[in-house]
Amino acid sequence: KLPGVPASVANSSGIFLGADYIHDLVRPGIALYGGNPTPATSNPMGAVAHLEGTVMQVRGVREGESVGYGATWEARRPSRIAVLGAGYRDGVPRSLSSIHHGGPAQVYLGGRRCPIIGRISMDMMAIDITDLPPSSVARGTRAEIFGKHIAIDEAASWAGTISYELLTRLGSRYARLYPGAESEQPS
Known part of the structure; x- marks a missing residue:
């Protein structure tokens, strides 16, 4: 310990452990964005990062027809499909594919x-x-990829990664909207 120098040993996980681990300063990381680095403990902080995609098209698919490159999904019944304008160029991991x-x-x-x-x-x-x-989804409807209803940690788990990676992958084509700001901010 250096005299007069504040001690900081607690990151987001340390903060969740309680006051005995905090010392003088904390370094909250992923918890600030709604991620939970300690799944056995609840995160009292709400998600501040929300990722959405816009429905570009809604179309019907007949039973037996396939969707996607490599025909990897086949309709087992007559189905309706929404195509979102978000993909791996935007930071959505391909590992979220079915x-x-x-x-x-x-x-x-x-x-x-x-x-x-x-x-x-x-x-x-x-x-x-x-x-x-049928009336609940149309062109222009927004779909949440992660945010209020799908936790970033849940999306990261589906992708076989961590929430930090999902956040750092987000591409420049997404608008960054800040509550209280008068307009969209540059990325």
Whole structure:
């Protein structure tokens, strides 16, 4: 210990451990963005980073038709698909594609969670909206990739990574909106 120099040993995880670990200063990191570095402990901080994609197209798919590069998803019933204008060029990991994990990664759209289907491409991703009321999704509707309804840690887990990586991958095509700011801020 150096006399007169404040001690800082607590990052986000240390903060969640309590006052005995904090000393003079803390270095909150991912917790400031709503990430939880200590899953066994709840994070009292709300998510400040929200990622959304815009529905570019809604279309029907017949039973047996496929969606995505490599025809990796096949409709088991007549289905409705929403195509979002967000892909790996924007920082959405390809590992969220339906072929890369056991259960389907999801987005929040039309008031409920909907599975990502097929492969995520450079500029687009497909969402199965068959179970949503037809009037709940149209061109221009916003879909949450992570935020209030889908925690960033949950999305990161589906992608086989950590929430830090999801945040640092976000591309320049996303508008950065800051509550209280009069207009969109440059990225």
